[in-house]
Amino acid sequence: MTEYPILPEEAQEALKIVEQTVRQMRHAVVRGGMSHFLLLWGIVWVLGFGSTHFLGIGSPQSRTVWLVLTVLGIIVSMLIGWRLSDRVRSVWFGPAVGFFWLTWLIYTSLIVFFAKPQTGIQTSLLISLFAMFGYVTSGIFYRSVFLSGFGVLITVLIIIGYLFLPAWFNLWMAALGGGSLIAAGLYMRYAWR
Amino acid sequence: MARFDETIHQPVRLRIIAALNALPEGAQLDFGTLREMLEVTDGNLATHLRRLEEEGYITVEKTFVGRHPRTYIALTPKGRWAFAEHVQALQEILANDKSKPESG
Numbered sequence: 001m002t003e004y005p006i007l008p009e010e011a012q013e014a015l016k017i018v019e020q021t022v023r024q025m026r027h028a029v030v031r032g033g034m035s036h037f038l039l040l041w042g043i044v045w046v047l048g049f050g051s052t053h054f055l056g057i058g059s060p061q062s063r064t065v066w067l068v069l070t071v072l073g074i075i076v077s078m079l080i081g082w083r084l085s086d087r088v089r090s091v092w093f094g095p096a097v098g099f100f101w102l103t104w105l106i107y108t109s110l111i112v113f114f115a116k117p118q119t120g121i122q123t124s125l126l127i128s129l130f131a132m133f134g135y136v137t138s139g140i141f142y143r144s145v146f147l148s149g150f151g152v153l154i155t156v157l158i159i160i161g162y163l164f165l166p167a168w169f170n171l172w173m174a175a176l177g178g179g180s181l182i183a184a185g186l187y188m189r190y191a192w193r
Numbered sequence: 194m195a196r197f198d199e200t201i202h203q204p205v206r207l208r209i210i211a212a213l214n215a216l217p218e219g220a221q222l223d224f225g226t227l228r229e230m231l232e233v234t235d236g237n238l239a240t241h242l243r244r245l246e247e248e249g250y251i252t253v254e255k256t257f258v259g260r261h262p263r264t265y266i267a268l269t270p271k272g273r274w275a276f277a278e279h280v281q282a283l284q285e286i287l288a289n290d291k292s293k294p295e296s297g
């Protein structure tokens with residue numbers, strides 16, 4: 001019979017430690033990589049969709065607000081990405097995340113440009129759905145059920161708002177879409193410690 | 194039977210290796226991030242890292258990011274293999290215990 005150096009209870013305890021640490025590490029990577037972006041883009045959505053509701057869909061003021069917010073959002077995202085890249089260094093991991101979102105941005109812009117949505121709400125719907133596609137696929141990439149599940153939940157909210165509350169769609173997106181992004185970012189920051 | 198590893202089995206070292214193993218192959222983790230996650234002191238972490246480095250399970254690289262000194266830790270292929278073996282040994286211990294007939 002084989003002699004083991006430790007008791008089965010100790011082995012079980014060690015496996016539990018391994019499982020907890022792996023979960024903690026994944027949370028740390030996802031939290032570090034995503035919570036800042038969720039908070040940032042949550043604020044962008046609240047301000048962007050909120051201003052569209054109050055300034056009027058397609059109005060020059062609302063377009064200007066979106067343009068400024070999007071450019072600022074991209075610049076701050078790049079700064080956050082650069083700042084975070086010194087926590088985990090990897091030949092392919094960091095650049096892969098950056099290229100993923102760059103590809104996402106290019107393809108979303110191309111599709112919206114060529115699909116020519118007929119109304120401002122349809123444009124908002126398309127961009128929001130693509131944003132959630134980005135979150136769901138990021139969740140798969142990071143192996144985070146929370147992130148993917150969160151993306152699916154917001155997608156459902158977007159579709160409900162579009163189908164049943166078209167007159168309030170932008171306010172709905174500001175409050176529930178942007179609010180949920182902020183809530184998820186805060187949850188990751190403080191609950192996943 | 195898979196190899197039970199006494200070096201890895203120490204709780205702090207087990208957590209260090211498990212954390213590094215959860216990262217993509219070749220990725221390096223910042224010392225401060227690891228210390229924060231494990232909630233250990235600088236000295237304690239440094240001692241365990243030295244031991245793992247001596248075994249060839251990890252590499253420690255000291256560098257500068259801007260003007261700030263930074264230390265990065267990465268799991269070596271030998272460390273990844275030893276960790277996989279150790280986890281398998283733990284699972285075997287449990288499986289063996291479950292397959293034993295109940296006494297009493």
